[in-house]
Amino acid sequence: MVIRVCPCNQPSSILTANKPDRIVLARFVKSPRTIGSITPSSAALGRVLSEKIDPAGTDRVLELGVGTGSITNQILKRLASADLLTCIEIDKNMCAQFRKSFPGIQLLEQDCREIETLFSGDKISNIISSLPYRSLPQSTTDAIFEQKISLSNSQTIISLFTYDFVFSNYHKRYPIRLIDSRSVVKNFPPARVYHYAI
Ligand SMILES: C[S@@+](CC[C@H](N)C(=O)[O-])C[C@H]1O[C@@H](n2cnc3c(N)ncnc32)[C@H](O)[C@@H]1O
Numbered sequence: 001m002v003i004r005v006c007p008c009n010q011p012s013s014i015l016t017a018n019k020p021d022r023i024v025l026a027r028f029v030k031s032p033r034t035i036g037s038i039t040p041s042s043a044a045l046g047r048v049l050s051e052k053i054d055p056a057g058t059d060r061v062l063e064l065g066v067g068t069g070s071i072t073n074q075i076l077k078r079l080a081s082a083d084l085l086t087c088i089e090i091d092k093n094m095c096a097q098f099r100k101s102f103p104g105i106q107l108l109e110q111d112c113r114e115i116e117t118l119f120s121g122d123k124i125s126n127i128i129s130s131l132p133y134r135s136l137p138q139s140t141t142d143a144i145f146e147q148k149i150s151l152s153n154s155q156t157i158i159s160l161f162t163y164d165f166v167f168s169n170y171h172k173r174y175p176i177r178l179i180d181s182r183s184v185v186k187n188f189p190p191a192r193v194y195h196y197a198i
Pocket of ligand 1: 034039040041064065066067068069070071088089090091094110111112113130131132
């Protein structure tokens with residue numbers, strides 16, 4: 001029997017995995033580098049990733065690489081209105097599952113390398129990403145960071161996580177400032193969240 005670890009960190013059988021978990025696992029088998037994980041992120045990771053959203057004064061929030069929506073749940077808890085959130089995901093199966101779970105939420109089936117023009121002129125408060133930057137080709141990661149920086153103003157917070165134990169040096173590679181970082185052990189695998197500003 002194959003053992004998996006679900007987002008609540010309880011081991012259980014893959015035979016009893018729910019549909020979002022099975023979609024994530026199937027995608028990992030097919031394309032490990034673009035998903036970067038065998039299981040959806042935990043609620044704990046979602047809470048830390050979305051902690052910089054100001055519930056009282058937010059403009060648009062972008063979520064990049066929503067998958068089946070495990071982080072989305074936590075973002076929505078911090079927003080005065082669900083209309084403030086725009087989600088972006090490249091994979092059509094993930095999008096289909098996301099639409100079932102979040103019927104009213106704006107979802108763009110889109111490559112994050114091509115989002116800048118969609119929001120030009122919009123004020124973006126937070127860009128929250130769970131894209132697997134370390135396993136994507138460097139040119140893709142560079143292109144996505146370029147888009148995120150173009151969409152940001154001095155108030156925008158860019159939040160992301162990695163699974164690495166080595167501290168991230170994104171703030172050395174790109175013109176962004178690290179403003180906060182902490183680890184989240186209640187996730188499989190444990191992750192580190194980074195919040196940046198430009
Ligand atoms: C690690 S999964 C995160 C899923 C979910 N947010 C979570 O935390 O469980 C990364 C997601 O990013 C998506 N993705 C990868 N490259 C992308 C790209 N260039 N544009 C949009 N989405 C992308 C993948 O399809 C996958 O759903």
